[in-house]
Amino acid sequence: xxxxxxxxxxxxxxxxxxxxxxxxxxxxxxxIPSLPTWVTLTIAGLAMGMMIFIMASGLTLVxxxxxxxxFAHGAFITIGAFVATSVLLPLAAWTEADKLWLxxxxxxxxxxxxxxVAGVLGLxxxxxxxxPVYGQHLKQILITMGGLIVAEQSIHVIWGxxxxxxxxxxxxRGSFIFGDIAIEKYRVxxxxxxxxxxxxxxxxxxRTRIGLLIRAGVEDSEMVEALGYxxxxxxxxxFVAGSALAGLGGVMWALYQETVSSAMGMQVxxxxxxxxxxxxxxxxxxxxxxxxxxxxxANYVGFLAPKIALGSNILLMVLILxxxxxxxxxxxxx
Amino acid sequence: MNNLLALSGVNTRIGHYHILQGVDFVVPQGGLTMxxxxxxxxxxxxLRTIMGLWRASAGRIEFDGADIAGRSTPAVAQLGIGxxxxxxxxxxxxxxxxNLMLAARAGPLDERRLDWMFGxxxxxxxxxxxPAGFLSGGQKQMLAIARAMxxxxxxxxxxxxxxxxxxxxxxxxVEAFRELxxxxxxxxxxxxxxxxxxxxxxxxxVMDSGRIVHSGGMRELAEDEAxxxxxxxxxxxxxx
Ligand SMILES: Nc1ncnc2c1ncn2[C@@H]1O[C@H](COP(=O)(O)OP(=O)(O)O)[C@@H](O)[C@H]1O
Ligand SMILES: [Mg+2]
Numbered sequence: 001x002x003x004x005x006x007x008x009x010x011x012x013x014x015x016x017x018x019x020x021x022x023x024x025x026x027x028x029x030x031x032i033p034s035l036p037t038w039v040t041l042t043i044a045g046l047a048m049g050m051m052i053f054i055m056a057s058g059l060t061l062v063x064x065x066x067x068x069x070x071f072a073h074g075a076f077i078t079i080g081a082f083v084a085t086s087v088l089l090p091l092a093a094w095t096e097a098d099k100l101w102l103x104x105x106x107x108x109x110x111x112x113x114x115x116x117v118a119g120v121l122g123l124x125x126x127x128x129x130x131x132p133v134y135g136q137h138l139k140q141i142l143i144t145m146g147g148l149i150v151a152e153q154s155i156h157v158i159w160g161x162x163x164x165x166x167x168x169x170x171x172x173r174g175s176f177i178f179g180d181i182a183i184e185k186y187r188v189x190x191x192x193x194x195x196x197x198x199x200x201x202x203x204x205x206x207r208t209r210i211g212l213l214i215r216a217g218v219e220d221s222e223m224v225e226a227l228g229y230x231x232x233x234x235x236x237x238x239f240v241a242g243s244a245l246a247g248l249g250g251v252m253w254a255l256y257q258e259t260v261s262s263a264m265g266m267q268v269x270x271x272x273x274x275x276x277x278x279x280x281x282x283x284x285x286x287x288x289x290x291x292x293x294x295x296x297x298a299n300y301v302g303f304l305a306p307k308i309a310l311g312s313n314i315l316l317m318v319l320i321l322x323x324x325x326x327x328x329x330x331x332x333x334x
Numbered sequence: 335m336n337n338l339l340a341l342s343g344v345n346t347r348i349g350h351y352h353i354l355q356g357v358d359f360v361v362p363q364g365g366l367t368m369x370x371x372x373x374x375x376x377x378x379x380x381l382r383t384i385m386g387l388w389r390a391s392a393g394r395i396e397f398d399g400a401d402i403a404g405r406s407t408p409a410v411a412q413l414g415i416g417x418x419x420x421x422x423x424x425x426x427x428x429x430x431x432x433n434l435m436l437a438a439r440a441g442p443l444d445e446r447r448l449d450w451m452f453g454x455x456x457x458x459x460x461x462x463x464x465p466a467g468f469l470s471g472g473q474k475q476m477l478a479i480a481r482a483m484x485x486x487x488x489x490x491x492x493x494x495x496x497x498x499x500x501x502x503x504x505x506x507x508v509e510a511f512r513e514l515x516x517x518x519x520x521x522x523x524x525x526x527x528x529x530x531x532x533x534x535x536x537x538x539x540v541m542d543s544g545r546i547v548h549s550g551g552m553r554e555l556a557e558d559e560a561x562x563x564x565x566x567x568x569x570x571x572x573x574x
Contacts, residue, residue: 209435216425216436223423226385227481228411228439332426332467 017289017328024293028300036180041299047187049295050194051256053288055249056272057201058242064218064282064331066235068130069137071144073272074265075151076122076243080114080250081260082155085164087113095169103169107255114247122243126236148266155262163261166254190252197245198288205284214238218282219332270310271298274317280327289328336363337396338489338520339384344393344403346376346383352544353379356393359539359546361489366511366521368531368552370566371541377524378420380541381491384522385417386410398488412439416482420493420524424474424481426467430458433466437481444485451480454510472503476510483514490514493524508533528566532556540565 025042032038059073087110088095094106129147133139167173168186175182205211213234217224221231253268254260275294279286294313301312320328339361346354354376361367369377382388384395386407395403402410411417416437425433434443452459455476461469466477475495482490496504504527511534514521525531531538535552548555548565555561 212428212432212436216428216432219425219427220423222387222407223419223425224436225407226387226411226417226419226423227437228408229436230406230408 014329017286020328021289021292021296024296024300028296031304032300034180036182037303039181040183041303042296043183043187043191045296045299046292047184047190047194047256047295048298049292050190050198051249051252052268052271052275052295053194053291054197054252055246055268056275056287056291057197057284058238058245059272060276060279060282060284060287061214061218061238062235062242063276065214065221065231065238066134067137068134069140069144070130071141071269072125072129072147072151073242073246074269075148076118076246076265077250077253077268078155078260078262078265079121079151080118080247081166081254081264082159082164082262083114083117083247084110084251084254085159085166085260088166088169089164095167098170100171103171107169107172111248111251114251115244118247118250119240119244122240122246123236125243126239130239152262152266159262161262163259166258166260168255168258172255186256190256193248193252197248201284210234210237271313274313278317278320278327280324280329280331282331283327283329286327286329337361338363338398339522340394340396341380341384342394342396344380344383344395345391346379346388347391348379348388354383354390355544357541357544357546359549361520361522362537363520364518365536366515366523366534368535368538369522369524369541370526370528370531370538372567373526375541376544377541378493379544381417381419381493381522381524384410384491385415414486414488416487416490418478418482418490418492418495420497422474422478424466424469424478427465429463429465430461430469430477431463433477433481434458434484437484440485447484451484454513455480472499472506475499475503475507479507479510483519486517487519490519490521490523492521494526495523496525496527496530504530528562 028041029038032041055077059070062068062070062073088106091106091109094102097103125147129143130140133143172186172189175184176188203211205215213224213229217231217234224231224234250265253264257264271294275290276287278290278293279288293316297313297316298309302309324330337360341360342358344354344357345352357376357380359367359369369380371377379388383390384402386402386405386409390403393403394401397410397413397415402413417423425436428436434448438444457469457473458477458480461473466474469477479492479495482492495507499507508530511521511523515534523531523534532552538548538550538552538555539546540548540555542565548561555565
């Protein structure tokens with residue numbers, strides 16, 4: 001036997017999509033008038049990408065596992081943001097205090113509350129709304145759209161119809177200054193939280209048995225059942241975790257914009273759909289890279305030609321799909 | 335001899351189609367039963383119905399003394415039934431090791447059983463940490479079979495394991511099933527390849543148009559060419 005024939009095929013991560021991130025950043029460099037502006041925009045883009053990832057990751061897994069497209073996902077984002085107003089505004093004494101730990105305690109309480117509320121509502125939503133329409137795509141679209149409208153109206157009833165202002169905690173305002181370069185503190189926090197969520201997700205998916213089941217289920221849920229596992233239970237867990245993460249993303253996004261409105265979930269959903277399509281439906285790694293690409297694109301183009309910022313992301317999606325029709329990391333489906 | 339599995343009057347409908355129209359056959363304990371029949375006869379539908387992947391609209395499926403018709407797929411699998419689908423159902427993005435770990439519901443992989451399986455399928459050892467999508471068709475089939483037997487199972491359902499494989503690999507597969515037969519596992523194997531079937535089968539059931547048209551010992555069918563011709567037509571020669 002020849003050596004070549006016996007050689008092991010090498011299984012390595014497909015790194016080409018990773019290269020796209022520095023590629024976009026470098027491509028933007030000559031278009032932007034000054035280096036400090038470019039650095040600021042790049043950090044802003046990465047921070048925005050991380051927040052989109054937090055909001056989008058659950059949705060891509062939910063789709064991958066059970067082919068459920070949940071258009072109401074944005075409602076959990078909005079609800080997370082409103083819950084944050086209910087926690088942070090009464091805690092103004094903490095958020096305005098000059099002590100970092102009090103600021104962070106307030107923020108953590110808001111995050112915890114938002115994740116619990118979004119997670120519990122996610123559980124109820126899955127049991128009442130999604131469960132009856134498994135495998136029926138048209139009904140899923142209609143009923144989750146309906147769920148979104150009901151959620152928006154309920155928010156109006158509970159929190160009123162007006163936009164609510166939500167200032168950042170005192171310690172997270174302003175920027176770190178390095179020479180000519182200003183980096184907003186809150187963006188640094190967003191990057192840290194996003195990386196932490198990605199690392200945690202990566203760890204669960206690749207190092208635990210549940211994660212193994214989720215990855216297998218995304219490929220072929222029927223075979224997972226034939227091996228003796230109840231895929232529905234795994235799916236419910238993923239749905240609840242995805243909803244809770246949407247709630248977390250809602251808090252982060254609300255503090256980033258410092259305003260909360262009942263339409264905010266719907267607004268970011270457009271970017272989220274672009275991201276999960278770019279990444280490859282069901283792929284968490286693809287979702288992460290897609291988020292960063294979309295975040296960078298939104299900030300560079302938003303600076304150069306604000307009117308076409310959204311259009312540029314749609315164009316990005318189209319180009320990526322022309323190159324890889326199943327997204328950056330296609331999930332092998334049965 | 336005891337029957338581990340017995341189907342009686344099983345009907346399965348898929349959408350508007352009435353596919354299984356009263357299927358009756360038995361799988362004796364400890365033996366290898368071949369389910370033969372031309373393409374489209376309903377063999378795959380039959381295995382899927384046993385696994386609960388299709389719901390029988392009528393009839394009984396008795397396994398180990400209990401009627402399992404209508405139970406969910408995970409519940410059926412947990413009774414000790416391993417399933418190798420026609421598509422093999424390999425998780426391409428998971429490594430060989432991970433594919434086997436998932437199949438071992440009881441927990442960590444049993445080293446001795448693993449060694450025994452590596453003896454049957456050396457390629458699995460060689461490609462242990464490789465995503466299964468990189469395996470060749472024959473290696474994938476071996477992984478699919480290994481996955482169904484990584485823990486002792488009472489019954490294995492295997493759907494056309496020789497489909498699309500080269501003769502040398504089929505010969506290897508025959509050896510592996512012979513070894514598996516020594517372990518007391520009861521097997522129901524769907525085949526189109528009559529030579530493969532004759533080499534392994536103890537008993538046989540032949541399907542046509544959603545019904546069983548013949549059942550009995552493998553040897554009688556193997557020795558009766560007229561009967562083979564009547565039941566299986568020309569398809570048996572087309573496949574060797
Ligand atoms: N999902 C399905 N939808 C509709 N008809 C099906 C489906 N699966 C199988 N059939 C039909 O059922 C019959 C039996 O198919 P199958 O059980 O796959 O046969 P075999 O495995 O013996 O080749 C065929 O006529 C096939 O077209
Ligand atoms: Mg078949």
